[in-house]
Amino acid sequence: MKDPFAGAEPKNGVRQVMIRDPFWDPLREIIRSRAIPYQWLALNDALPGTEPSGCLRNFRIAAGKETGEHHGFVFQDSDASKWLEGVAYSLLSHPDPELERKADEAVETMISAQQPDGYLNTYYTITAPDRRFTNLRDNHELYCLGHMIEAAVAYHRATGKTALLEAAERYADLADRTFGPEPEKKHGYPGHPEAELALIRLYAHTGKEKYLRLARYFVEARGREPLYFREEERLNGNGRYYFADGPLGYAYCQADRPVEEQQEAEGHAVRAMYLYSAMADLARLTGDPGLRAACRRLWNSVTERRMYITGGIGSSPYGEAFTFDYDLPNDTAYAETCAAIGLVFFARRMLLLEPEGKYADVLERALYNCVLSGMQLDGQRFFYVNPLEVLPEACSRDNAKRHVQYRRQPWFGCACCPPNLVRLLMSLEDYLYSVSESRVYIHLYLSGEAEFRLPGGTLRLDCRTEYPWAGRILYSLHADAPVRAELALRLPAWSPRFALLVNGEKAAYRTEKGYLILDRTWAEGDRIELELELRPRLFAASPRVPEDAGKAAVVCGPLVYCAEEADNGAGLHRLSLDPSAEPAWDHHPEVPGKGKAVTVSGWRDRDWSGGESALYRPWGGPDRERVSIRLIPYYAWANRSPGEMRVWLRIG
């Protein structure tokens, strides 16, 4: 239990966090009561009308308990791990014996497939037991190891049960015996990063240095010449690399050069985020300045040049990948749910490496928009791809947009996103606070309680807020005895103005890297009142983003808004915003999930009178009628009848 912030394990500084939040509780209750049971059915091939996952059945076949063929992807095992991890977090806040029984059953099924030497991967055990670890480039054995570790750590933390943790260690030990710098070992590393950050969690949870060492090896060996993947291809004759001739090459899996030399966020966005997350953990644990510089550089590459306003990343369906600076097409956006989740992971680790408000700003932006958009409000349908502009006809008629859906899907052949979303949202407790010495960082504003063990004593916060529907946040402090501590309240970049009172009076504070620092001795009953400027505003994209030139998006605190056909009729491209209008913001029955709608004045281009049959004609000035445009939070789109959606609208 060495490192309090590397994983989701019990904290030294942050003792306990309990979320009781009007925004998040209903969403998490949906996940608990609907999405988790729903996904349990999926893992057990019991979801009507969807392709069977085969996930748990694969484990039974590998264990010799059933006969049959492996079904699904080479990384099908990870679906069970991710579900288990989500269940573990759910059990932490909501003990549920029935659910725990199912989870125990899953654990038992998984472990039954483990081989005597610790190996556990159903794809290889069933189809090619002699080919283990021979195609690290494309297959996902180590990725599955990583997810198994994360599940094991979380499940141990939630239940105290050790079976899965022991199994995960056995598999990790096998990996440790197999991979490393020693001459007799394989000098490979995962094609899809994940094991790295998981091994660091395992190290933090168990204190066993070997896991940290292996994680470090995987990160540091990556991309060095002679390139392991190229050697592997030669040995295998397993064919030309799919991406070899395209724009991606080995950058697809961030293995074109050593990580410290990587200048821009390249390749598959989820792989990048998982790798960068491990890099940030390692930079913190090792103090390596080159790694820290690489983390900062790659963070900037992502968030300053390659990120949608929703926190979506990886703009291209080709390789689910980054393309180039400022290339952020809205209607062909990939912006995979898992990539935004990965960005949240990366952001959290950057906050632990060096607390700065900009990391939390992005974390929050991704969380409230691209991540949340991944799930229907009933918890039973999901988006893999999160576009910022949708014309339903284009999804079916234009092959370049075939990856875009205008309705969430019940399940996916590649079902990485739904359980990933569950495990993130059910562990939200771990993202709110961090402690550094006697300073408590408040990164996110959610109602609930938290307890911190600080050098000066134990401090408890009770937060009450209607955030993100209002900018007022109240803290009541509780301490058995006065505690000297700094409270660092994040001041989001979107709220340059604010009001801050302590016990009803203007308080002395200083600002530091996006946080308001209140340094005092706190006593039972102290009250902090922070009022952020949370109101709808028009946002612009940098003039360097071609796609958004002449357009604006409506943003309200952490929430990005969008126009839907359900509120505004078809032809959303005809709408333009009036820049002088003051957007109104209020709860509205039409907003799915009972959020607030934004209403803003603008115009709608009229059809050409008498010229319906003309496609082009001399420009005759704008011909438009004034309309009231209604926008809803982006995360809530596609929860009504299918139709068009747009985040960026023309302005002026």
Place this chain on the structure above:
Amino acid sequence: MKDPFAGAEPKNGVRQVMIRDPFWDPLREIIRSRAIPYQWLALNDALPGTEPSGCLRNFRIAAGKETGEHHGFVFQDSDASKWLEGVAYSLLSHPDPELERKADEAVETMISAQQPDGYLNTYYTITAPDRRFTNLRDNHELYCLGHMIEAAVAYHRATGKTALLEAAERYADLADRTFGPEPEKKHGYPGHPEAELALIRLYAHTGKEKYLRLARYFVEARGREPLYFREEERLNGNGRYYFADGPLGYAYCQADRPVEEQQEAEGHAVRAMYLYSAMADLARLTGDPGLRAACRRLWNSVTERRMYITGGIGSSPYGEAFTFDYDLPNDTAYAETCAAIGLVFFARRMLLLEPEGKYADVLERALYNCVLSGMQLDGQRFFYVNPLEVLPEACSRDNAKRHVQYRRQPWFGCACCPPNLVRLLMSLEDYLYSVSESRVYIHLYLSGEAEFRLPGGTLRLDCRTEYPWAGRILYSLHADAPVRAELALRLPAWSPRFALLVNGEKAAYRTEKGYLILDRTWAEGDRIELELELRPRLFAASPRVPEDAGKAAVVCGPLVYCAEEADNGAGLHRLSLDPSAEPAWDHHPEVPGKGKAVTVSGWRDRDWSGGESALYRPWGGPDRERVSIRLIPYYAWANRSPGEMRVWLRIG
């Protein structure tokens, strides 16, 4: 020689056309002196630095004169035919014994591969002689027949030599023995239409009704149930249709239903244009009202809802196909050069079916923009795809734009476009005029001479104009004796205002379907002076086109203009046009090909001051500097250093 307008053969009404035009002569001279010899090298695998075509070598192998394997596509033969057809037109206006010798050599090579029964297709003869006509859906034997016929007719017309014509007839006769409604024949039709329009030309050239009948069979059998292609798949077991699961299906090759029931322009755009061209010919020759209605309907579908302002059609690279109404993305546009050429073919045939100015307007728009853009001004590089917006980095880094090039290519594996362009531009004489009874239609304005044999006698026109660089067009009339005739001068839709003088005085005229009709008795020395309103203007797209909302294009008569990086720096998306500015238009040394540039006042968005690292921030109003935007004709783009290009710019 029955039908004067079905092909490019000598006309009864239009006796002789000689182009002597300051705009077209240099372009056609480049084609004559550079592109035709260059393509000869390509056909002979003698083009340095490009993949060998194998085209003529395939004929030699099929003839048993060489050994080796067939190289290239199943339709590789058609490259030779298209080249020959272009050469034939060139010889008509420019006798050239050396070129004719090469052409004779090509003819001899082609004919040498003809089988005793008339069959001539090198792919099947070399690789699978027993599989002839078994895969009409995907392979192109009848398409190659069509191009052979077109070449043969043109070559006979130009040289009087009969060898190729006789060979083409032998192959056509074999097709006639093989396909048709009779029970013992195959009930198939070409997967890629072309034979249909070619057989009609052969009928017109030879007067042999059987060719018209076969063309008619091919058109009328198309798309009827039971679907021939589905039957063929069953017989062959040649696999699931590639497009079966996509949005295209059998509409890819316009075979999803009978042609008279086709409601919208669907599928592969070149196939559609070649089919519709044959339909328009048949509607004219047969008077079939259903076919005429289908032609009108499909024409409207293309030109009122699915055509770029450049005359480019087929917006999607998937299937090189149409997508849906008003779906005209600029940066992923396919807009194949051959498709625009096909639109010119279709438009010309609609003009013959029912002369209306709208057909000529589109013909001219496609010709001066998307078609001409297909060739570099030096005649040695070509575009297959003609986008309306290019960011070079996107072409290499964004896989969704991998079909888009920002530099013309020296040759293509699928080299359909270059020789197609040559044969169209070298037969431009056939597109200028048509005669109906005693009426002479003037569709296009080019300097040169033309002679018409009319019921009242022979009339000669001598045209002088600097069109498209000026709107003034002068005709001198020559007649040995006075001739009563109607002259129908096209009034382009872009020029609602005009001045028309006959012998220096305002003349009596009436307007009819886009033409100014001058009905009088013409005498030697009469002069007509037409002044069109040819000046740069801003054009808008219909508000139904999402991609062009809030944007305008600069159009000057038939020419569409575009902004290039070479004139305006990088970041063309930052430019916006001032709607109140009066565009200036003048010759400019920077315009490739010495055309006129448009200069128009506008703005350029400034970089965010002090916020270089921000990607999004609250909208602060436009921050832009006034700039002078220079535009060049679209056809001339990509003739300088590579860079960005845009047709549609923001306005206001």
